[in-house]
Amino acid sequence: MSDIDVKYAALGGAGGWLGPAMTPETVAPDGVGRYRHYRSGSIYWSPSSGAHEVHGRIRDRWAALGWERSFLGYPLTDETATPGGGGRYNHFQGGSVYWTPATDAHEVHGAIRGKWAALGWERSVLGYPITDESATPDGIGRYNHFQAGSVYWTTATGAHEVHGAIRGKWSSLGWERSFLGYPLTDETTAPDGVGRYNHFQGGSVYWSPSSGAHEVHGAIRNEWARLGWERSFLGYPTSDELSTEDGSGRYSEFQHGSIFWSPATGALACRETVRLHIKCLTAPTRFSINQMIANMRVTYATAQIGVKYVSFETLNLPALNDLDVGGCTAGSATAEQIALFANRNNVTGTDVVVYFVRSTQPPFNGCAAHPAGQPGAAVASGASAWTLAHEVGHVLGLSHVNDNNRLMTGNGTDNITNPPPDLIAAESATMLASASTV
Ligand SMILES: [Zn+2]
Structure with missing residues (x-):
């Protein structure tokens, strides 16, 4: 008896599940081994692999790949039930074919x-x-x-x-x-x-589980790694890397802060975030809202503050479009400011709302005076590129300084001489301590 005959007999011979022989024992096309086909399968033999049966969808897959002349070579096992249950496999000299009713047969x-x-x-x-x-x-x-x-x-x-x-x-x-x-x-x-x-x-x-899956790469990833990855104060990323509104910078948001990057600043870790909502009565004419937000990002990042641009809403309030701000005095609000800032419209807690109006009366670039418990500011349509960042700086507790290198210059933000303007360490500390940074 040949090794193929021995295997056939062990599997029950003509009365077994293979059924009667359909071919004589034949030399395989590769010239190395031998095979015999039966009604319900085949037995393949080679000197190095011995004789093993292969049948059904696993045999179909092996056949489609080229039988013994495929990279799989000859079977090393009979078809066998998987330890994990629900499936079957043959190992071959060059791999395996696994089958389940749900997946069909595939080689690996x-x-x-x-x-x-x-x-x-x-x-x-x-x-x-x-x-x-x-x-x-x-x-x-x-x-x-x-x-x-x-x-x-x-x-x-x-x-x-x-x-x-x-x-x-x-x-x-x-x-x-x-x-x-x-x-x-x-x-x-x-x-x-x-x-x-x-x-x-x-x-x-x-x-x-709480942050989901997000990518982090490049200089931002390097900074996160330097700080200690997920065990740093930042925790896990909550966003992929995002572009600033003007495309000049990049940032990733984390559970407890963010990392900002620009060519000029490199990567800057931000410990807290100001949550910003924009409500627009009249769009600014000199610099776009997006440009002002992008500028705010780069300046605030130097103070360890990230910016989360949470929402935008258009407001149709013509009676408040030339907003009476009185003396624009912190801690007091005019009737029109009270009326305008009442339009928080589902903005919660200490989030900052900035209203873009046609003008303030008297005319300023903006005014950060707001009613108690409604942190926000108004910005006029003729505002500078830095007005938004400056007015929110007031909302976060900053006062004017007489220094045109700094964001909080009291001489008008159009006179800023070294963009992005500076926020000094004491100002950063004040902003981080604000209830409107989280
Ligand atoms: Zn000011």
Whole structure:
């Protein structure tokens, strides 16, 4: 009896599930091994692999790949039930084919199979493969998708798994063709024991239950790392990296602050945030609201204050469009200021509301006097590029200084001589202590 005949007999012979022979024992096309087809499967033999049966959808997949002449080579096992249950597999010389009713049969091999095996095969977080190993769209790497994640491989990065919300973020950014490139790590528990991350070639994606999954990269990531990652005062990222309104800077928001970056300032960590709402009666004419907010960001970042632009609303209040601000005295408000600032419209707590009006009467660039408990300011349509930042500075507790290098110059912000204007350490401390920075 040949080894194929011995295997056939062990499986029940003609009365077994393989059924009767359909071919004689035949030399395989590769000239190395031998096979015999039966009604319900095949037995393949080679000197190095021995005789093993392969059948059903696993055999179909192996056949589609090229039988023994594929990279899989000859079977090393019969079809076997998986330890995790619900599936079947054959191992081959060059990989494996796994099948379940839900996933059908897919091959996994090489470094990707090695990663999957190290994680626990089908009992890992990944579950069963739902694709064969495939070339990535960028033409550089390889991947298998699994039921609950993926393994990506390149020669430069090796094979790493990515799954869940982190994979979802990576996918939404464009997979390996995004600035993140390929994963450099598996998903890993962060040192604080709470969150998870994957590092990638071009950055990281961090996830925690309360913050979700967000990417962080470049100089902002470097600064966050320098401060201690998630164990720093910043906690986890709550946004991807964002562009400032004028495109001149970048920032990422974190649970307890933000990091701002611009070419001029480098990366600046912000301990607190001013939550800004804009309500517009008349749009400014010299500088856009977005330009004023972008300017506010860069100046405030030097004082460790981030800016969260929470909402914009157009108000149609013609009677308040040339706003009587009286003497613009902190702590007192005119009837028109009281009427205007009553339009907080669901803005909560200590958030700052800035009303853009056609003019103030008497004419100023802006006025930060506001009714008690309604922190905010008015900015006139002829305001300077720094008026918004200046008026909110008053709201946060700052007073005028006689220095045109500084944001809080009392000589008019059009006279600022060194943009972005300075906020000194004592001013930063005052702003951080304000109830309107959180
Ligand atoms: Zn002022």
